[in-house]
Amino acid sequence: MNKIIFFWVMLLTIAATSCKHEPQDLAIATDDSTATEDCNSDTIYFKNTIQPIINASCAYSGCHDVTTAEDGVILDTYANIIQTGKVKAGKPEDSKLYKVLVENDPDDIMPPPPGSPLSSVQINDIYQWILQGAKNNECLGCDSVNVTFAGNILPIMQTICQTCHSGSAPLGNLSLVTYDDVSAVAMTGQLVGAVTHADGYFTMPDKEDSTKYIPNCKIKQIIKWVNDGYPDN
């Protein structure tokens, strides 16, 4: 192999392996809970949908709050719901939490009278949530209206772009650390071009599997900030 080509192949190999190619959904992981900004309309989220249903219909005094713990079932937290509600991830039909909702026996159905039964939509939400893995998940929603450099754009650069675009030898010879760095590529159209994968621009952050690496919400925020005239706010 030609020496110069070999040199470049090695350099690219090193560059490729030194950058982390893990999906950065900016998921905020605490214990086993996750919160995402991009809401998937097919996903039923625990914190958004399931917990409110259970709080309103099950986890109150006289029933399944921590003090009453009727039947040993406490439905106040995610961990307790999974454990005492005998939730089997992926298997709603084997999960007590779901089975009691569709119980035929009037003595066993939950919530018991005079409590009002859950609606079919609520029952289906619980079914789907268990089917989808009964995760401790939350969807935060995307704010692409009130976008600032310090509050939104800089954190995107820090968490997604600076893995490659910082330091003494930034990839593409492009540093994205300061406001001046970022506004310079905003001005030329390269910033929006890169993250929207527009024709004629480098697809960022990853050429091969670009779809994974920058959440839609972040793309919308970048576009908004650039359209606002990339203010230093």
Ligand code: HEC
């Ligand atoms: C995995 C490493 C990596 C990440 C992460 C990354 N880039 Fe890049 N970037 C590169 C490389 C390498 C180049 C040089 C072009 C090429 O080879 O694809 C480049 C080039 C660019 C260019 C074009 C520079 C020019 O001179 O035309 C822009 C703009 C850019 N990146 C923006 C971003 C933004 C914005 C992010 C974060 C959303 C990002 N990049 C994340 C590796 C990365």
